[in-house]
Amino acid sequence: MYTFSSKLKTFSFVLMLVGALGIGYGFLTAPKTIQDVETILAAESHGHATHETAPSSHATEESVGHQPETAANHSEGKHAEISKHDEHADHAEHVLHQLQNKPWAALYVACIFFMLISLGALAFYAIQQVAQAGWSPILFRVMQGVTSYLLPGSIIFFIILLLSGFHFNHLFIWMDEEVRATDELIKGKSGYLNFPFWIARAGIFLVVWNLYQYYSRKNCLAQDEANDNTFYKKNFKMSAAFLVFFIVSESIMSWDWIMSVDPHWFSTLFGWYVFASFFVSGITAIQMVTIYLKSKGYLENVNSSHIHDLSKFMFGISVFWTYLWFSQFMLIWYSNIPEEVTYFVTRINDFGITFWGAFVMNFIFPILLLINTDFKRIFWIIVMAGIIILIGHYVDFFNMIMPSTVGDQWFVGVSEISSIMFFLGLFIYVVFNALTKVPLVPKRNPFIEESKHFHY
Numbered sequence: 001m002y003t004f005s006s007k008l009k010t011f012s013f014v015l016m017l018v019g020a021l022g023i024g025y026g027f028l029t030a031p032k033t034i035q036d037v038e039t040i041l042a043a044e045s046h047g048h049a050t051h052e053t054a055p056s057s058h059a060t061e062e063s064v065g066h067q068p069e070t071a072a073n074h075s076e077g078k079h080a081e082i083s084k085h086d087e088h089a090d091h092a093e094h095v096l097h098q099l100q101n102k103p104w105a106a107l108y109v110a111c112i113f114f115m116l117i118s119l120g121a122l123a124f125y126a127i128q129q130v131a132q133a134g135w136s137p138i139l140f141r142v143m144q145g146v147t148s149y150l151l152p153g154s155i156i157f158f159i160i161l162l163l164s165g166f167h168f169n170h171l172f173i174w175m176d177e178e179v180r181a182t183d184e185l186i187k188g189k190s191g192y193l194n195f196p197f198w199i200a201r202a203g204i205f206l207v208v209w210n211l212y213q214y215y216s217r218k219n220c221l222a223q224d225e226a227n228d229n230t231f232y233k234k235n236f237k238m239s240a241a242f243l244v245f246f247i248v249s250e251s252i253m254s255w256d257w258i259m260s261v262d263p264h265w266f267s268t269l270f271g272w273y274v275f276a277s278f279f280v281s282g283i284t285a286i287q288m289v290t291i292y293l294k295s296k297g298y299l300e301n302v303n304s305s306h307i308h309d310l311s312k313f314m315f316g317i318s319v320f321w322t323y324l325w326f327s328q329f330m331l332i333w334y335s336n337i338p339e340e341v342t343y344f345v346t347r348i349n350d351f352g353i354t355f356w357g358a359f360v361m362n363f364i365f366p367i368l369l370l371i372n373t374d375f376k377r378i379f380w381i382i383v384m385a386g387i388i389i390l391i392g393h394y395v396d397f398f399n400m401i402m403p404s405t406v407g408d409q410w411f412v413g414v415s416e417i418s419s420i421m422f423f424l425g426l427f428i429y430v431v432f433n434a435l436t437k438v439p440l441v442p443k444r445n446p447f448i449e450e451s452k453h454f455h456y
Contacts (some may be wrong), residue, residue, distance in 0.1 A: 001436065001438075001439060002293065002298055002432075002436050002440055003436065004432050004433055004435075004437045005296070005432075006047020006231075006437050008391065008428065008432060009429065009432075011425075011428070012425045012428040012429040012432075013425065013429070014425070015421045015422065015424055015425025015428070016421075016422050016425035016426055016429070017236065018418070018421055019418045019420070019421035019422025019423070019424075019425060020125055020418075020422055021144055021418070022414050022415070022418020022421065022422075023106075023107060023415065023417075023418045023419055023422060024414030024415065025108065025110050025418070026102070026103035026375055026413070026418060027103045027127075027415075029414075030099055030100050030102065030103055031096055031099050031100065033096070034093060034096055034295050036096075036259070037093075037095050037099065039095045040095075042100070043154075045406070048283060059266075062280070071117070080359055092160075093360075095409060097170045098159065098405070098406045098407050098409040099406070099409055100169070100170065101169060101170050101171060101217070101405045102167040102406050102409065102410070102415055103415040104160075104168075104171055104405075104446065105171060105401060105402055105405040105406055106415035106416040106418075107160065107415070107419045108160055108171060108401060108405075108418045109394070109397050109398050109401050109402065109416075109419070110228060110394075110416075110419035110422070111156055111157050111419070111423060112155070112157060112257060112258075112397065113278075113281075113393070113394050113397045113423075114149065114151030114153055114423040114424070114427050115149070115150065115154060115156075115157050115424075115428075116148050116277075116278035116281070116282075116286075117146070117149070117281045117282050117285050117390075118149040118150040118153055118282065118427075118428070119147075119150060119250075119278060119282065120278040120279040120280070120281055120283065120285075121143055121146040121147050121282035121283070121285055121286055122143075122147040122150060122209065122212070122213055122282070123243070123246055123250075123282065124143065124279065124280060124282055124286065124313075125140070125143040125144070125147060125216070126212070126216070126239040126242050126243050126246070126418075127239075127243065128140075128143075129235050129236055129239035130236065130239045130240050130243060130288065131283050132236070132447065133447070133449060134447045134450040134454065135305070135306065135309055135450075135451055135454045136306075136309075136451060137442055137445040137447050137448050137450075137451040138299070138301050138302055138306065138441060138442075138448065138451040138452060138454075139286065139290060139306060139310075139437070139451075140220060140301065140442050140445070141435065141438060141440045141441065141442065142286055142289050142290050142293065142299075142435070142440070143286055144216075144217045144432055144434070145289065145431045145432070145434045145435040146285050146286055146289060147217075148213070148217075148284065148347075148430055148431060148434035149426075149427050149430045149431055150209060150210055150213050151210050151213070152212075152413065152426065152430055153423075153426075153427075154206040154209070154210055155416030156203060156396075157206070158203065158206055161201065161202055161257075163201060165195040165198075165199055168443045170405075171260055171261060172260060172263075173186075173261075173263065173403050173404075174186045174189070174193045174260060174263045175195060185263070185264055186263050186264075189263060193260060193263060196433065198256055198260075201252060201256060202253075202256065202257070203248075205249045205252070205253055208245060208249070209246070209249075210240075211240040212239075213240065215234050215238060216238060216239065216242075219231040219232075219234050219235045219238070220235060220445075221438060222444060223235075223442070223443075223445060224439075224442060224443040224444050225444075226444060229446055230438050232258075232444075232446060233456050248253045248273050248434070250271060250274070251272075251275075252271075254270055254271045254273075254274035254275070255270065255271070258270075258274060258397075258401060260401050261404040261405055262403075262404035263344065264339055264342075265339065265340065265342070265343045266340075267328055267332065267340075269324055269327060270327045270328070272324055273325065273328055274315060274400075275318050275323070276321035276324050277321055277362075277393050277396050278393070279317055280313075280314060280317035280318055280320075280321060280389060281389065281393045281434070282316055282388055282395065283310060283313045283314055283317060284386045284389045284390055285390070286310060287307070287310040287311065287314060287382060287386055288383065288386045288390075288433075289431065289432075290302060290306070290307070290310065291307070291382060291383060293435075293440070294307075294379075295379070298440055299440060301441065301451075301452040303454070303455065304377040305380065305455050305456055306451075306453050306454060307376070307377055308373075308376045308377050308391055311370055311375075311376035311377070311382055311385075312376060314370060314382075314385065314386070314389065315366055315367075315370040315371065315376070318362060318363060318366035318367075319367075320368075321362055321363070322359075322362065322363040325363075329344060332344060346403050347399055347403055350403060350408040350410070351399055351402070351403055351410070354395050354399050355399055357392075358392055358393075358395045358396045358397055358399055360392075361388050361389070361391060361392025361395065362389065362392040362393060362431055364394060365385065365388045365389075365392070366385055366388070369381055369384060369385040369388075370382075370385050375416060380440060394420070398416075
């Protein structure tokens with residue numbers, strides 16, 4: 001039986017505590033009024049203004065001096081001044097919504113990322129069941145440990161979705177009644193993008209995913225005490241049904257929870273793209289937990305061949321993600337249709353560092369670190385690659401959500417770092433606490449002996 005290290009447990013609690021405090025600080029310091037925003041904008045533009053004000057004022061005085069004052073000119077000047085004032089007020093209100101969104105968006109990105117890591121691990125586990133893989137049963141308890149985070153992650157995530165629907169934030173602009181009334185494109189999608197239908201879909205997806213996680217684990221544990229393979233066969237059938245539901249619900253989920261933050265944009269590859277991102281993250285999490293347990297003297301039957309196979313999946317799905325990234329980007333960029341290409345123009349212009357950084361971390365580094373067969377068995381190289389992959393795919397989710405919710409007002413600050421810390425701490429605690437509940441090696445899986453002696 002695995003014993004949860006007191007140091008690791010304390011570390012997880014510290015992460016959660018510091019993260020929660022930082023999240024609270026982010027909400028408290030977010031601007032509350034337009035006056036707060038105007039103060040921020042004035043401070044940001046102060047440096048530019050000191051260099052530009054004097055010459056422009058001088059030019060204005062000269063032009064006024066040479067232009068006779070008439071009633072028409074005076075009237076035009078007043079209208080221009082009013083128009084400029086209204087434009088400034090609209091801009092300030094828009095920036096207010098963006099800055100108020102910032103702590104919400106940071107919380108949302110971290111929450112959905114860690115929840116989908118556990119979902120990716122669950123999909124990988126289901127695939128192993130359906131494929132009747134002989135190499136992987138020795139790792140089933142690790143997979144079940146990683147998937148155990150799905151329940152608390154889903155609860156927190158569903159609460160955030162409810163708060164969005166009750167207008168505690170502006171993450172989803174299509175929920176704004178004024179926008180729905182004036183935006184023809186969003187109005188045309190109202191049959192699908194409406195809060196009751198949207199939240200109902202979310203509830204169904206989360207419930208079914210968690211039910212599969214619960215019953216598949218329950219059957220796997222029951223198989224240890226059984227005299228035949230009845231529970232194994234139940235899991236096989238249940239996993240096959242789950243994968244059918246998963247591939248459909250995953251695509252809809254990606255439209256509902258990620259693409260709809262920018263409801264004017266669409267991509268037919270988006271569901272697969274999101275899947276590749278969290279699928280490789282889930283496999284990487286399984287690998288990292290396995291290596292940690294192995295380094296502590298557990299999982300004595302796990303050998304370098306098991307580690308090598310997981311590394312192959314990390315490498316292969318990273319290449320698959322890159323294929324989808326390039327396919328989506330190249331086709332949209334080359335066609336240059338305004339309503340589509342704007343998505344990438346915004347990210348390249350305002351999020352260039354994170355946009356290209358995600359490509360480097362999610363493709364270049366995995367290629368360099370894991371393409372060599374020998375490297376796929378060396379723990380420190382795998383851990384380095386795993387950390388880069390997980391950070392890279394967090395940045396990928398950051399790129400998908402932040403531009404549409406905070407625009408060019410983004411920066412990595414207390415809210416972003418604290419949100420990662422909180423959910424990382426919660427993830428560590430839930431996963432390793434779940435591993436203490438049951439033996440780390442299944443007893444009566446039909447392929448367990450093959451898995452124990454897996455070598456090539």
